[in-house]
Amino acid sequence: MPQVTVTVNGQTHTVEVEGRTLLVELLRETLRLTGTHVGCDTSQCGACVVHMNGESVKSCTLLAVQAQGAEVVTIEGLAAADGTLHPMQEAFREYHALQCGFCTPGMVMSAIDLVQKNPQGLSEHDIREGLDGNICRCTGYHNIVKAVAAAADVMHGKRTELAPAIG
Amino acid sequence: MYDFEYHKPTTIADAVKILAADPDAKPISGGMTLLPALKHRLNKPSALVDLGGIAELRGVKREGNAIVIGAMAKHYEVATDPLVKEAIPALARMASTVGDTQVRNRGTLGGSLANNDPAADYPAAALALGATFITSRRSIPADDFFVGMFTTALEPDELLVAVSFPIPEKAGYAKLRNPASRYSMAGVFVAKGPAGVKVGVNGAASCAFRQTEMEAALSANWSADALSGVTQSPDDLNSDIHGGAEYRAHLVIVMAKRALADAG
Numbered sequence: 001m002p003q004v005t006v007t008v009n010g011q012t013h014t015v016e017v018e019g020r021t022l023l024v025e026l027l028r029e030t031l032r033l034t035g036t037h038v039g040c041d042t043s044q045c046g047a048c049v050v051h052m053n054g055e056s057v058k059s060c061t062l063l064a065v066q067a068q069g070a071e072v073v074t075i076e077g078l079a080a081a082d083g084t085l086h087p088m089q090e091a092f093r094e095y096h097a098l099q100c101g102f103c104t105p106g107m108v109m110s111a112i113d114l115v116q117k118n119p120q121g122l123s124e125h126d127i128r129e130g131l132d133g134n135i136c137r138c139t140g141y142h143n144i145v146k147a148v149a150a151a152a153d154v155m156h157g158k159r160t161e162l163a164p165a166i167g
Numbered sequence: 168m169y170d171f172e173y174h175k176p177t178t179i180a181d182a183v184k185i186l187a188a189d190p191d192a193k194p195i196s197g198g199m200t201l202l203p204a205l206k207h208r209l210n211k212p213s214a215l216v217d218l219g220g221i222a223e224l225r226g227v228k229r230e231g232n233a234i235v236i237g238a239m240a241k242h243y244e245v246a247t248d249p250l251v252k253e254a255i256p257a258l259a260r261m262a263s264t265v266g267d268t269q270v271r272n273r274g275t276l277g278g279s280l281a282n283n284d285p286a287a288d289y290p291a292a293a294l295a296l297g298a299t300f301i302t303s304r305r306s307i308p309a310d311d312f313f314v315g316m317f318t319t320a321l322e323p324d325e326l327l328v329a330v331s332f333p334i335p336e337k338a339g340y341a342k343l344r345n346p347a348s349r350y351s352m353a354g355v356f357v358a359k360g361p362a363g364v365k366v367g368v369n370g371a372a373s374c375a376f377r378q379t380e381m382e383a384a385l386s387a388n389w390s391a392d393a394l395s396g397v398t399q400s401p402d403d404l405n406s407d408i409h410g411g412a413e414y415r416a417h418l419v420i421v422m423a424k425r426a427l428a429d430a431g
Contacts, residue, residue: 002173019173019215020205042203046269055243055272061202062273063195065173066219110268132349133267 006067008033009077017064024048024059026067027074035075035105039135046134049106050074056113058133075105078112087162088112091151092144095165099138107134107144115152122152168205172214179223179326183303185216187324194218194326196239196278199270224277224328227251232334232361234258235301238277238327242266245276255296257338257430261288261356264342266349277327280312283319283374285405286350290375292332292340294367295356299331316373335360337389339430341422342370345409352410353418357381357426359389366423371404371415381423391424 005014008031015030027033027050036059039047043061050059051073078086088108091097098104114130115122122130127148128141136144146165153159174192176182186192191213195201204210218224224239227248234254236245245251245262252259265271265279265288279289280300292298293309300307303326312320321327335358342354351370355378358365364386366378384393399419401412410418 018170020168020170041206043199043270046267049269056269057272058269061199063173063198063202063215065175066198066217068175114268130268133269 002065004064004068006064006070006072008072009074019063019065021064022060023050023052023057023062023064023067023072026064027059027072033074033076037102037105039102039106044133044135045103046106046110046131047103049109049134051109051113054113054116056110073109075108078108086112087154088115088148088151090162091147091154094162095143095147095150097139097143097147098136103134103136103138107131107136110134111144111148111151112155115148115155118152119156121156122149124149168202169208169211171212173217174214175217175220177220177222179221179303179328182216182218182221182326183324185214186326189213190323192216194281196275196281197241197270197273199266199274199278200282200284201278218277218326224326229254230331233299233331234334235329235331236276237329238275238281240276242271242274242276242279243268246271254334255332255338257335257340257356257358258292258296258332260429261292261340264288264344276330280330281319281321281327283313283317284350285316285373285375286352286370287375288340288342288351288354288369291354291356291367291369293330294375294377295358295360295365296332296335296338296367297358297360297362297365298333300327301329301331302327310377313374318374333361337430339426339428341425341429343418343422353415353422355419355422355426357385357423357430359385359430364389368419371419373403373405378419378423385427389427391427394420394423394427397423 001016037047039045048060193212225237242265298309338358340356342351353371354369356367366381369375399416401416404412404415406412
């Protein structure tokens with residue numbers, strides 16, 4: 001069986017996998033990092049989004065062997081060691097950007113990639129377009145979009161603290 | 168998904184050697200189409216040859232009056248590459264509309280072209296721009312590359328290495344996305360290039376094609392007005408639950424006008 005070495009949330013693992021093992025299977029079943037979800041399993045819904053070498057990817061449509069040597073960050077890798085949430089996580093909480101929460105890990109990972117790739121700032125339209133690959137069946141997206149905009153201000157250094165949600 | 172052997176060669180020669188030795192082996196680039204197909208067990212390759220480790224398949228460069236893009240360039244790279252954006256901005260804009268962000272972060276130019284999905288974006292651009300396909304053994308003009316639905320002129324042990332796009336004077340692209348799948352219902356790429364005006368159409372038929380009547384009209388007069396008298400026959404166009412052939416024929420004309428507006 002092929003062997004794959006991958007660094008996940010700063011920790012390097014070398015494991016034997018089948019050729020057909022998906023990255024999300026390696027994360028959830030071998031490494032027991034179950035924060036990354038499988039929704040549609042057809043690369044449409046985005047619940048499985050993680051970062052690989054700094055870019056958001058759908059881990060249900062990626063072989064574990066294709067992640068050989070890669071740096072992977074999952075939702076579990078965002079908060080600081082003392083439990084302080086990443087600004088995007090904090091914004092999702094503050095803006096009530098989730099209801100059932102199933103899409104949230106992927107939504108947060110995609111949103112961080114979107115904000116990081118757009119240091120010039122993002123309009124509401126940009127955020128909606130940028131989250132094209134993530135489906136949420138509860139929220140209607142409104143609060144997600146507000147949360148991403150608020151987190152972007154913190155991540156881009158325009159504000160030191162998250163703007164409070166009003167109303 | 169059925170299991171398979173996995174190879175990750177580092178040179179084109181080694182990849183071709185593996186493919187030649189095993190007719191049931193398949194190359195994989197981004198895997199955005201192949202992996203979903205394997206999950207549905209629509210395909211059962213004995214081995215996958217991962218092209219991700221081959222440096223020769225990467226990079227974007229200008230060669231004379233053409234932009235040459237490595238087959239393993241991801242859609243995101245095509246969309247954001249400074250050379251592509253400057254020389255063929257319509258191609259960069261088109262790449263920025265392929266799939267979604269995560270698909271663009273993995274899917275590749277070469278993978279899309281070699282797969283030749285009828286609704287893929289790139290084939291229309293390659294036809295309209297008069298691209299040349301550089302493979303592991305020869306050069307193939309775009310007009311000879313797309314053979315039919317999911318079929319190209321590539322042999323099983325032949326790899327697409329790069330695609331050379333002549334820099335056009337003007338080019339533009341427009342498509343109507345299916346609201347659910349987001350694939351093109353009909354997309355039109357128009358280009359006024361060194362070899363004249365060419366128009367490529369995707370999404371509407373079983374394979375991307377050139378719309379020669381539009382080419383003649385736009386050669387005489389590069390404007391949306393010139394398209395008023397142009398017809399698109401519904402014969403041989405797709406009819407499915409998303410739209411009939413007549414509807415797609417109408418869309419081709421509308422998208423051509425939008426593509427012209429996009430070209431400016």
